[in-house]
Amino acid sequence: MSRSVLLLSLSLVVAAAIPLVAQTPPPRRLPRMAPRGDAMELAIRAATEQFANEKKLIERDTAVLRHLRGAGTALADAMQPANSLEKAYEEVSEAKRVGPDFTVMQGVIKVQQALEDARRSPGAADFDRLRGLLRTEALTPAVRVVVRNSLRLQEETVAWLKVEQLIGDYLRAVSDLSSDGLRATEEQ
Numbered sequence: 001m002s003r004s005v006l007l008l009s010l011s012l013v014v015a016a017a018i019p020l021v022a023q024t025p026p027p028r029r030l031p032r033m034a035p036r037g038d039a040m041e042l043a044i045r046a047a048t049e050q051f052a053n054e055k056k057l058i059e060r061d062t063a064v065l066r067h068l069r070g071a072g073t074a075l076a077d078a079m080q081p082a083n084s085l086e087k088a089y090e091e092v093s094e095a096k097r098v099g100p101d102f103t104v105m106q107g108v109i110k111v112q113q114a115l116e117d118a119r120r121s122p123g124a125a126d127f128d129r130l131r132g133l134l135r136t137e138a139l140t141p142a143v144r145v146v147v148r149n150s151l152r153l154q155e156e157t158v159a160w161l162k163v164e165q166l167i168g169d170y171l172r173a174v175s176d177l178s179s180d181g182l183r184a185t186e187e188q
Helices: 002-022 037-074 081-098 102-120 127-186
Strands: none
Touching: 037 081, 037 102, 037 127, 081 102, 081 127, 102 127
16 A cells, blocks of 8 residues: 555656646846946046046156256356355255155255255355255155156056057957847848
């Protein structure tokens, strides 16, 4: 009897399962594609905001270098020592006011103190020593900072050119796929 009950229950299970197996699943729909451009747009906006902040620092460092070069030009005229020292001091003070990089600021302070001392007796000022001090203590570190910034910007440019190429390739592939699909719907 247990064997017949087992056979009967097994046959009922098989009989109930046959219609379930015979049913076909509903047609599968492809999920709707979410626009990926939104994420890219956010990333580009974030990079643009970051660049705006970096741009201020780069412009500051470039302005400091220009003022220090102006001080060097002013110190080249030893024929009018009082005017040369005053102009150089103004340029160095302006470079200090802009707020340079820490290493540049240390040199600017040293040069400014030397120019203050030289302004007390312009006729006895050693212009060669002042130009050398300006060059070694302030100009060289300022040039290094500007070069470092420029090299970083070149690397950034190369990276964005690669991104631009990838975006172009992606857009071409999406456009081709879209065109192929639309052409296929028009064929008769």
